[in-house]
Amino acid sequence: MRRADWVRAAYDGALYLASPLIWRRVWRESVPTRPRGERLGLIPARPAGPRLWVHAASVGEVVTAAPLIRGLLKRHPEAELVVTTMTATGAARVESLFGNEVSHHFLPLDFPGATRRFIARLAPTLAIIAETELWPNLIGACARHGVPVLIANGRLSDGAFRTYRRFATLSRDMLRHVDWVGAKAPADAERFRMLGCPDERVEVTGALKFDLQVDARLLDESECLRTSWGRRFVWVAGSTHPGEEELLLAAHASVCRRYPEALLVLVPRHPQRFAAVAELCRSRGERVARRSCGEVPDAETRVLLGDTMGELMHFYAAADAAFVGGSLVPVGGHNLLEPAAVGTPVISGPYLDNLREIAATLAEARARREVTDAEALAGALLELFDDEAARRRLGEAGRAVVDANRGALAKTLNEVSDRFGQALAAYGPTGSENQRV
The missing domain is CATH 3.40.50.11720 (3-Deoxy-D-manno-octulosonic-acid transferase, N-terminal domain)
Known part of the structure; x- marks a missing residue:
């Protein structure tokens, strides 16, 4: 044998x-x-x-x-x-x-x-x-x-x-x-x-991930989303994990001290955690709208919970900046190319073992910001919100990386x-x- x-x-x-x-x-x-x-x-x-x-x-x-x-x-x-x-x-x-x-x-x-x-x-x-x-x-x-x-x-x-x-x-x-x-x-x-x-x-x-397809329908639907949210700064935190949402909410609270109308679209990675994350937001004093219930955030709503499936790319395309989750906690990171493909500035944490080469490619092209904690994340968001030209440069650099590597x-x-x-x-x-x- x-x-x-x-x-x-x-x-x-x-x-x-x-x-x-x-x-x-x-x-x-x-x-x-x-x-x-x-x-x-x-x-x-x-x-x-x-x-x-x-x-x-x-x-x-x-x-x-x-x-x-x-x-x-x-x-x-x-x-x-x-x-x-x-x-x-x-x-x-x-x-x-x-x-x-x-x-x-x-x-x-x-x-x-x-x-x-x-x-x-x-x-x-x-x-x-x-x-x-x-x-x-x-x-x-x-x-x-x-x-x-x-x-x-x-x-x-x-x-x-x-x-x-x-x-x-x-x-x-x-x-x-x-x-x-x-x-x-x-x-x-x-x-x-x-x-x-x-x-x-x-x-x-x-990487197959570079071959993301971004069609006109997605962009049109994202534009409608953005219109429904009103004239405010919007950032998306996608594919988030336990221990990470607390840091993101702390960063959002800091952002809202300068931009009280700012909206965080929070999208947990796992559907079974949607209810728990909604409760976490409320325990932090945030007024939460839930996408699954058809709720549209009003002027007093600071967090929209993206508790649906298949809409993350739409959220990214409608945002001024995107944080990609699984990267402020040692999970290994998720798809950095989804926001990059739609020209939205990309921010991540340092834990990116699952996509080392993609993360490095984006960093070399100056198409990704990396932060280590809630304070640094808030600082990066405020810099981007304060500087429209910087937002545009970071978003265009990300889209160029995706196009060049298909x-x-x-x-x-x-x-x-x-x-x-x-x-x-x-x-x-x-x-x-x-x-x-």
């Missing part, structure tokens, strides 16, 4: 031992219209036919993969496109972005039987994993059924790299079954190689299309070995 087989057996045993805790978490991450049995691979068996499968773990990955999914729908109308997520919020975002254009399932837990069952019933021609959601048994099941696995926008944060390296044998055995990695940066590519992915299978494509989408789409064609040629119209056995 190979060492890798012993390690895989130990991994499976640990999963089974932890299954009560895992299932408790999964019980919460569900939606009424989806049976929890999907987590065990219990999905309807698909008929034979060409099928593309994209996995995007949660909301962030769904947003990143959205241009790729749209491109695949356009290029391959003959294929069914299935999207899987791990989280309920990710599922909701898939529904809001694509409706009936794609099918959705929850990804099964990485138990051997569940993953084998899932791949056998889904029968994908090709699997595309967005960013870093690597599960040994799932990828192993794809290999057994002859399903090529591609990683799009591949990234490995410091923490993820350390974790995978701690289980080096398992990681190396898993990555030998990955057919192609489109890494978002040279550092990510090198980490995939260090973990055991063959050098010739790794390519630096750049291209990852075309590279990734071309690779996926080539591999898809090869799989169809190798296995016939069903597209996978699974359909042949």
Whole structure:
């Protein structure tokens, strides 16, 4: 028995031992219209036919993969496109972005039987994993059924790299079954190689996040939003986390001492925290309007809670400045390019491990301000509010960075299309070995 087989057996045993805790978490991450049995691979068996499968773990990955999914729908109308997520919020975002254009399932837990069952019933021609959601048994099941696995926008944060390296044998055995990695940066590519992915299978494509689509409809809707808020300075704090909202509210209080009419649009990262964040605002003496209730902030309202899904880009486009959350607390940061793409000045904290290269690119182009605490954030906002020319320069620099770095989408789409064609040629119209056995 190979060492890798012993390690895989130990991994499976640990999963089974932890299954009560895992299932408790999964019980919460569900939606009424989806049976929890999907987590065990219990999905309807698909008929034979060409099928593309994209996995995007949660909301962030769904947003990143959205241009790729749209491109695949356009290029391959003959294929069914299935999207899987791990989280309920990710599922909701898939529904809001694509409706009936794609099918959705929850990804099964990485138990051997569940993953084998899932791949056998889904029968994908090709699997595309967005960013870093690597599960040994799932990828192993794809290999057994002859399903090529591609990683799009591949990234490995410091923490993820350390974790995978701690289980080096398992990681190396898993990555030998990955057919192609489109890494978002040279550092990510090198980490995939260090973990055991063959050098010739790794390519630096750049970050898919640069290929954000900003259409006229979004800008028109944002203009209507801004009109409804009135003539006042507006800043957005997007994708915020616990411990961060307190700092943002303190910064807003400082801003309001000079600009009493200023409005903060506060958008927590996780929907399950909307009510708690609303209560936090009220406990700080803030009058809060809730977007989900259709409430429009009046002159006395200083905080608008963006407690809806899919509107963050609209808020960014309607604002004078944007703070991107997960960066004043050690989370790793979220998508800095969303406000940059619509020309809104970008401010962040220092915790940006999840997007090191993007953060550095924006900083080098003087398209991002970095702050370390509430006082520094208030100072940065006041400087921008006081100086319209500075706001315009920072916003235009951010938009220029996004425009200059587009291209990852075309590279990734071309690779996926080539591999898809090869799989169809190798296995016939069903597209996978699974359909042949």
